[in-house]
Amino acid sequence: MLKDSFNEVLDPQTLKALEFENLLNVIARYAVSQPAKEEVLYIRPLTQKDSILYRQSLINDLRSIIQQGNTLPIEPFEDLKPIFKALKPADAVLMPEELLKMVPFLSSVVETKAMGKLLSDGPLKEYIQVFNDHEGLLTEIKRCINPDGSISDDASLYLKEIRKQIRSLRNRIKKLLERILQDPEKLHHIQDTYITERNGRYVIPVKADHKGHIKGIIHDVSNTEATVFVEPQETVSLGNELENLIAEEKIEIWRILRQLSELLRERLGPLSSDYDRIVYLDSLWAVARFSELAGMCIPEITDKPEIVIRQGRHPLLWNHLRENNLLDKLVPLDFELGIKFRCLIITGSNAGGKTVSLKTVGLLTVMALSGLPVPAKEGSRFYLFKKVMADIGDEQSIEASLSTFSGHLFRMKEMLE
Structure with a gap:
């Protein structure tokens, strides 16, 4: 899973300045499960080119599913980490409502694994093939627990x-x-x-x-x-006889719950592993859905120190205009850096688009380094930067008694060092 607050490519100030987290919040809406929505928020730039290309290939394969008019068979499921933790003690017994929470997760893994067999060879097929077989476990839980949380008559003879x-x-x-x-x-x-x-x-x-x-x-x-x-x-x-039978019923129900809990405990390792994998897959599915909707491309990650953006669009601006039926107002950006010159100064009048242009270049660079598609045309490419830093807007620090200009100078010093 992705949960790691530290990132050597992107510092917190740049993360805020480029509104990368705001973009991730938009993408998270397209995840199916709640854990995946949270997982999306932890996407950060990667330091290894192979890791970037691998994530790109998974997202590209997921987009192919969408393009074929299909969907990933993931059902909404809750955070199951507390249940996995509760299962660790040898005598732990899950209640029916806890067992029911496992059903959509197990169904997602079982159905996704089945779908994977129909996919063309590629990274996504290989990723899905690693899932363990939980079909028997899923069948057993559904046989014993009714959708309303009651124990089924068929749980035992x-x-x-x-x-x-x-x-x-x-x-x-x-x-x-x-x-x-x-x-x-x-x-x-x-x-x-x-x-x-x-x-x-x-x-x-x-x-x-x-x-x-x-x-x-x-x-x-x-x-x-x-x-x-x-x-x-x-x-x-x-009445006494009935009371005894009801007591026997409770004992049998407890035995059934204990047996189901033991089945889960025996598979706790594979279950935890597959949980992480399906959550990560769902988070990439969110990226695939949003990027397909926005007509994004998979950018090239180049070893040459250059940035080339063809018809780039700021994803947050695109999303805002789309929601308000104003996409015809969006003006794409063409940008090159590192081919004829290594430094670029943008000047112009207020409200002329300077900040949006800078943020677009910065945000698309961060997206590309995170292995995400970018809202631009084919031919866009980005260098594998070791560090991305931005200083946009007023970051005046009253506590440090710095003026606005001094605050910018201090930030520039950080960036140059």
């Missing part, structure tokens, strides 16, 4: 049999109680003709001053104390 007995016993108790409620000799002792539950026992409402006429156990009294809720003597033994 014993559970199915217990529940069958419970249903049968409940019906017997209710029929007995209905006969009591309909008994003419007892009817005038009854407060109302319905069956309810108190403390897990089936009871009927009896007039408080007639309670001695209905033999049984009083489990509750109404707020007005005019009604007592009695479990008639005729159903007490059946």
Whole structure:
């Protein structure tokens, strides 16, 4: 995964000046899972050309899926790191709601692995082939846990049999109680003709001053104390039997949860590894979706100290204009540096586009070094800079008692050193 706050190419001031994090926030919206949305925010420039080219190739393969009218079969899933941590103790047992959180993640891995078999040979196919086979585990969880978090009757034959007995016993108790409620000799002792539950026992409402006429156990009294809720003597033994069956059901459910937890614990290593891989893949899927929407290109990473941008556009400006149906107002930028000259000074009137031009060059350079497509035409290329630094706008430090100009000079000194 990408989570590392330190980056030797990009310092925090440049990160802020070029609004790279703002761009990542836009890209993150295109990720499917919440962990991947957070993963996108940690994308930073890479220092090795091979790493940049590899990320480019993965994104390019993902864009091919989009171009073919297909999609990556990733479902929305939550952060599962707390569940993996909770599973580590040998006696840990996950609750049904925790097991259910595993389902969309496992489905994503299983379906993505299946899709990978249909892909043409390439980096993405190789990346996907590394995923472990979790189909059996996914099937087992879905067999045992219903979508609402309850334990399925099919979780075990014993559970199915217990529940069958419970249903049968409940019906017997209710029929007995209905006969009591309909008994003419007892009817005038009854407060109302319905069956309810108190403390897990089936009871009927009896007039408080007639309670001695209905033999049984009083489990509750109404707020007005005019009604007592009695479990008639005729159903007490059946109620005890039902209570025992319910206790057995709970024991069996706990055994099933423990068994499922053990299955997950045995595969904790592969699960954690595949979780990181699917989150990273989803983060690149977000990049692929946004870059395809914006018509970006995969730039060349050159060993020559030069920058060439063909019809470049500032991605944040492009996104803002797109959302407001104003893309016809966007003016592309052509830029070269390092071919005929190594230094460029841009002058002009206020609101003439100087800052946007500088930020476009800087941001596209950072995007390229991060292995991302850039909003420009084919033929754009970027040098593998070891360091990218920018000083844009007022960074006056009152605390250090520096003037605006002095603040810029101090920043220039940092950059030159």
